[in-house]
Every structure is written in C-alpha cells, then in structure tokens.
Amino acid sequence: MASKKIGEVILDVQNISLSFGGVKALTDISFNVREHEIRAIIGPNGAGKSSMLNCINGVYQPQQGSITFRGQTFKHMNSRQVAEMGVARTFQNLALFKGMSVLDNIMTGRNLQMKTNVFQQAWRFGAAEREETAQREKVERIIDFLEIQAYRKTPVGRLPYGLQKRVDLGRALAMEPQVLLLDEPMAGMNVEEKQDMCRFILDVNDEFGTTIVLIEHDMGVVMDISDRVVVLDYGKKIGDGAPDEVRANEDVIRAYLGTSH
Numbered sequence: 001m002a003s004k005k006i007g008e009v010i011l012d013v014q015n016i017s018l019s020f021g022g023v024k025a026l027t028d029i030s031f032n033v034r035e036h037e038i039r040a041i042i043g044p045n046g047a048g049k050s051s052m053l054n055c056i057n058g059v060y061q062p063q064q065g066s067i068t069f070r071g072q073t074f075k076h077m078n079s080r081q082v083a084e085m086g087v088a089r090t091f092q093n094l095a096l097f098k099g100m101s102v103l104d105n106i107m108t109g110r111n112l113q114m115k116t117n118v119f120q121q122a123w124r125f126g127a128a129e130r131e132e133t134a135q136r137e138k139v140e141r142i143i144d145f146l147e148i149q150a151y152r153k154t155p156v157g158r159l160p161y162g163l164q165k166r167v168d169l170g171r172a173l174a175m176e177p178q179v180l181l182l183d184e185p186m187a188g189m190n191v192e193e194k195q196d197m198c199r200f201i202l203d204v205n206d207e208f209g210t211t212i213v214l215i216e217h218d219m220g221v222v223m224d225i226s227d228r229v230v231v232l233d234y235g236k237k238i239g240d241g242a243p244d245e246v247r248a249n250e251d252v253i254r255a256y257l258g259t260s261h
Contacts, residue, residue, distance in 0.1 A: 006036055010033055010034065010070060010178065011067070011068070011069055011179060012067070013031050014066050015028050015029070015065040015066070016028070016052070016064065016066075017063055018051055018062045025051040025235050026051055026235045027235050029048075029235075031237065034227075037227040038205055038226050038227050039212065040215070040216060040228070040229045041232065042215070042229055043231055047234065049183075049215045050183055053181050056082070057079055057082045057087055058077040058082040069085055069087070070085075083175060087180075088175040089182075090168045090185060092183045092215075099157060101155060102153070102154055103136075103140075103143065105170075106139045107135065107136070108171060110135045142174055145207075146166050146170050146173075148166055162197075165186075169197075177210060178211060179210070180211070180213070181213050182212060184215050185197055198221060223247065227242070228241060229241065229242070231252050231255070238252060238255055
C-alpha cells in the first residue's frame with residue numbers, strides 16, 4: 001500500500017449541505033479525494049454516507065456547496081453528466097437486471113461508450129456489429145478479471161449474493177470510470193466473500209489505477225484497505241485523516257467505534 005503513488009486532488013467536495021424538508025441530512029461537509037487513492041466514508045447508520053455519495057453522483061442536488069471534479073466546479077449535476085465525466089457507482093441494494101445474463105448485465109455498463117444509434121444496434125449491421133464485438137471483448141476482460149467466467153451466460157438472479165455483488169462491480173468497471181463510488185460493497189457478505197471483494201477492490205485500484213470512494217461498515221476492512229478515511233455522524237464531519245489517526249480520534253471512538261476499540 002505504501003509504495004503506490006497518490007496524485008493530486010481529483011474530487012473536491014466543499015461545504016455541502018443537504019436537507020429534506022426540515023431534516024438536515026448533511027451539514028457543511030468538506031473533504032477531497034486524491035487521484036489513485038482509496039478514500040473511505042464511515043459513520044453510524046443515518047450518518048449521511050449514502051446521501052453524500054448521492055450528491056457526488058448527481059442523484060441529490062445539495063442546497064449549498066459545490067463539487068469540483070478535475071478542476072471543473074459544479075453546483076448541480078445530473079447523473080448522466082457525472083457518468084459521462086467518468087464517475088461510476090455501485091449501489092447498496094443491487095440494481096441488476098435479474099433475468100439477464102452476467103455478460104448482458106455488464107454490457108449495460110458500456111452504453112456510454114457506444115457511438116452507433118439504437119436503430120443500428122437493433123439491426124446489428126456494419127459499424128454497429130463491429131462496435132458490439134469490440135465492446136464485448138472489453139466486457140469479457142472484466143469477466144476474466146473478476147473470475148466469473150463460469151457464470152457468463154447465467155441469469156444474475158440465480159447467482160449467490162456475493163457473486164451478484166461482483167457483477168454489480170463489473171458493470172461499474174465497464175464504464176471505465178476514473179472515480180468509482182462503492183456503496184457498502186461488502187454488506188451482507190460472509191468472511192470469504194468479503195476477502196474476495198477486498199482483493200478485487202485493491203486490484204481495481206492498483207491495476208486499473210481507478211480512484212475509489214468507499215462506504216463500508218466493516219471497520220477491519222476500512223482500516224486495512226483505505227488510504228484516508230472521512231467520518232460522518234448525524235450529517236456532520238467529525239474526523240478526517242489516515243486510518244490510524246481516525247482510529248485514535250476521541251470523537252470517532254465515541255460516535256462510532258465504541259470505547260472497547
């Protein structure tokens with residue numbers, strides 16, 4: 001971990017506040033993400049972690065603050081703009097097409113890369129056929145990378161939960177993101193599945209050079225794989241720094257870790 005090169009700030013979140021009616025979900029949150037790092041967002045349930053990811057990828061529009069991505073500052077962005085700029089997202093509750101195969105699910109992540117129109121794609125002639133072949137080759141590489149070759153043609157709904165999570169990661173990777181937002185990628189997994197997912201996250205970060213922003217409840221995982229950690233509690237930032245700094249932070253211990261840690 002120590003040998004990898006962390007770059008300049010790629011994503012800068014400044015003074016984000018988000019309310020739903022009279023309920024404050026986020027209050028004046030600022031933090032940044034550096035190129036090629038694994039940046040964790042942690043905190044108790046209801047701390048605002050998923051709301052923060054939803055602001056970054058354009059699902060929610062914060063009432064205050066701005067987000068700067070690669071030097072461009074935005075008050076408001078929609079999800080498609082964010083995806084086109086190179087930010088992909090996995091979801092806490094799997095949003096896969098359960099009746100479709102693993103291959104076809106991951107292919108949906110290539111839509112932004114498709115240059116031919118829907119009519120050409122439907123008839124699969126000429127340029128559309130060549131393009132689909134090229135896109136399928138890239139998807140096959142992701143399937144190999146995630147070690148799910150044996151399930152290529154299997155409907156996703158028939159796969160065990162841990163493998164469905166892997167397909168979800170594959171679909172996000174198919175977008176070739178510069179920044180990958182992972183919302184509790186290990187929720188509901190057993191120990192072995194978590195170890196596999198940790199390995200894939202580290203490999204994505206290392207081999208693809210992808211910057212990763214990660215929400216995760218398993219503190220052992222967070223401390224093992226993260227370069228820096230930001231801590232939220234009741235929608236406010238209470239800690240930010242290297243894993244060891246955060247682990248020793250009294251506010252974090254009180255709010256989240258418990259005194260036994």
